[in-house]
Amino acid sequence: MRNALLAALLAAALPAIAADPAWVGEARNVASSVPPKLVAVLTEELKKSGPEGAIAVCSVKAPEMAKAASEATGWNIRRVSLKNRNPKAVPDAWERAALEEFDRRAAAGESPAALEKFTVVKEDGRDVYRYMKALPVQELCVSCHGPADRLSPATKAELAKRYPDDKGTGYAPGQIRGAMTIRKPV
Template sequence: MKKTVRIALPLALALAAAPGFANDDKMLSEARGVAAGIPPKLLNVLDEEIKKGGPEGAIGVCREKAPAMARAASEQTGWAIRRVSLKNRNPKAVPDAWEEAVLKDFDKRAAAGEKPTGLEKGEVVTVDGKQMYRYMKALPTQDLCLQCHGTPERVSPAVQAKLKEFYPDDKAVGYASAEIRGAITLKKPLP
């Protein structure tokens, strides 16, 4: 038994001495996988519901299904997951300071020519003395989104009426295609 310890110790020391990169990489790829799973599922459901009942009939998808999908993924994976925006519709979708800085950086990077679909950011941050991994991925608009997030010409009167009823302080309109509507944001304490 002693022999095993003597052999294993240098290896353990070498691993411990390596900076946190291996861990960060693992957290990044985990967050990336979780974040990538939700938007395509949501898009499918949105598309189906819009075909069935028009955009006014699909408002519930973004209102109930999107948060429900985020909750389910949170429970499955242990990552806290939500959506935020600099021009939020849901009054709770306000970014915190870290998220706000990342969203502003996404806008800058997009303006400088980076593809909005590829914009992401992962970082280890210390909150109240505890290390957390935080990750954000941009959610760019596609044509379909503009039925509920576009300029007044693109948003039908029926949708406008419903949005006004549910979200009197709605800021999430006036977008064009391929603009950054917001981001999916994830965090988890480091192991």
């Protein structure tokens, strides 16, 4: 009886965790930790071997970095996009709704870099904290995610070879390319 009451009280208290500054702060830190490292590697590689050469680095390094950060922090870390390049980067229902909301808020004038979304959801009977942070397109990204006239023939060929179903082009700086999406059991 006491346990049932405790469980009911805990369940009622859970939504508060979503807005708990400690959780939000940790999620924000974790989601913000990977992109600058990837940008550093990309910048270096773009200088050395151009976009067509850096594609290989991105496709190997990005998942590697996410995996290392997942192991270091205990959060499951991924990237998703409404127009995904990696066939696995498809958003689920909550992620899709968040990405659509990010696009609307950016169109309404909010700074894309500040867009985030968090919640606590029940998954297989467990409470899971979910957090997303928008990844805005910078000038650097356009050589691989820009419109057709900004992609070199070698880049187009390399992308077509590795990602035959690539939807991740056509972007301009300031648009939202996708998001970091992270989760951890509460």
